Amino acid sequence: MYVPVMTSCGHNYCYECISNWLVSNNANELTCPQCRSPLKEQPALNVALQNLLNYVLDSYGIGSSQNDSTRAESVSKYRDDSYLDRLFKNVFNNTAMAVVDDDDGVARCSNCHWEVEGDICPHCSARMRNRAVEEEEFPSDEYSEDEIERIQYGANRGLGVQVEQGTEEQSESDFESDNSNLESQRGAFDNASGHRQHGRSRRHLDGSQHESEDLMNSEGAMESEDPEDSDLDSFIVNEEEEDEIDGPQEEPERVELDGSDHDSDFYEHHDIDGFVSGDSLENDSDEGHKKRKRRIQVVLDSDEDD
Amino acid sequence: MASLPKRIIKETERLVSDPVPGITAQPHEDNLRYFQVTIEGPQQSPYENGVFELELFLPDDYPMEAPKVRFLTKIYHPNIDRLGRICLDVLKTNWSPALQIRTVLLSVQALLASPNPNDPLANDVAEDWIRNEDEAIAKAREWTKLYAK
Numbered sequence: 001m002y003v004p005v006m007t008s009c010g011h012n013y014c015y016e017c018i019s020n021w022l023v024s025n026n027a028n029e030l031t032c033p034q035c036r037s038p039l040k041e042q043p044a045l046n047v048a049l050q051n052l053l054n055y056v057l058d059s060y061g062i063g064s065s066q067n068d069s070t071r072a073e074s075v076s077k078y079r080d081d082s083y084l085d086r087l088f089k090n091v092f093n094n095t096a097m098a099v100v101d102d103d104d105g106v107a108r109c110s111n112c113h114w115e116v117e118g119d120i121c122p123h124c125s126a127r128m129r130n131r132a133v134e135e136e137e138f139p140s141d142e143y144s145e146d147e148i149e150r151i152q153y154g155a156n157r158g159l160g161v162q163v164e165q166g167t168e169e170q171s172e173s174d175f176e177s178d179n180s181n182l183e184s185q186r187g188a189f190d191n192a193s194g195h196r197q198h199g200r201s202r203r204h205l206d207g208s209q210h211e212s213e214d215l216m217n218s219e220g221a222m223e224s225e226d227p228e229d230s231d232l233d234s235f236i237v238n239e240e241e242e243d244e245i246d247g248p249q250e251e252p253e254r255v256e257l258d259g260s261d262h263d264s265d266f267y268e269h270h271d272i273d274g275f276v277s278g279d280s281l282e283n284d285s286d287e288g289h290k291k292r293k294r295r296i297q298v299v300l301d302s303d304e305d306d
Numbered sequence: 307m308a309s310l311p312k313r314i315i316k317e318t319e320r321l322v323s324d325p326v327p328g329i330t331a332q333p334h335e336d337n338l339r340y341f342q343v344t345i346e347g348p349q350q351s352p353y354e355n356g357v358f359e360l361e362l363f364l365p366d367d368y369p370m371e372a373p374k375v376r377f378l379t380k381i382y383h384p385n386i387d388r389l390g391r392i393c394l395d396v397l398k399t400n401w402s403p404a405l406q407i408r409t410v411l412l413s414v415q416a417l418l419a420s421p422n423p424n425d426p427l428a429n430d431v432a433e434d435w436i437r438n439e440d441e442a443i444a445k446a447r448e449w450t451k452l453y454a455k
Binding site: 017020021024025031033034036 | 370371400403404
């Protein structure tokens, strides 16, 4: 490996090898060979790694005259491709991203802004590097476990088992109906034992976005380390089990991709509910604090993503 | 014979020097891209105590293209048809050059441990499997005894 390039997911490949893979990869989206996360951006030359490799090759005398010539060849090939703007065999030049417009929810081609359905732009015939449809269908079976956990964590504390079941159903069904599903669950619970419920909703008010901004630099920031760690953990474990048939490998990435919108959406609903019924603070104990922080941190995440 | 890519040579060396437990893979002496493979049935599966023979071929484009793997031993499994073809995502759409011969074979072994009748290749077997799982498992056990040595 003489010309290492790094993907946006942090994996390094030889420039020529990854180019070959991207060209021959005829699946719907371009993916990282190591973690299968979609490659939305062109990998970049990893100069630090290249220097390190050169250092090793030079100082241990691995570079025979033949190796030296292939190294020079690889380096000059990369340089030429870069100069002539044909890096990665033009894969990234010939493809586009499907970008979903937040206002109308329509996916558009990043090249020509034409409305896109499917994998190929009907206007400029560029292949899409990502699947726009996924944004709409996203929660059905792809709803990442971290998401569910986060929601469960939040919902559990106030609502007990009943909603936990609700959130589990969530992973199965469509997101829109999920929210209503959850709301109705919550509604049912409201009637059953309103007291606890009120306390919870009130806390919700407290933990709304305004406060989160104030807290951003203090404890909120520290708290936000946690979910990243857990993400990393699962990521590493998955890599070790790379022989296991895909599945969870894709998930850590998804969290960052899709997490923000739907999270805040979810909590918005809760907030609305809070305004309606919130009054009592009686259960706002230590537990409440923790939960509030959690919430803030979720909001923080979404801010960062924006 | 055309020179073998370094990657294939390295993988072959490692398969021989550091074999995966329960799996053997021997390159054919005339064609180093063709492997004779045996996989032991996983414990606590209907294929327990069976030794299954497979063939594995590395196409010219390997590792940009997935290896071709096929069961030679008859097996009763919803995702393996009577010709021995295997329905496994990593052999098809989910192939990645980061996978290797050993990881693919491990995936095949894992498939034996967890048959998936909801995404069948052998429709008749899958139907049996869904209709009466116990009976299907008994049959798989019987076939293992009969055909997998």
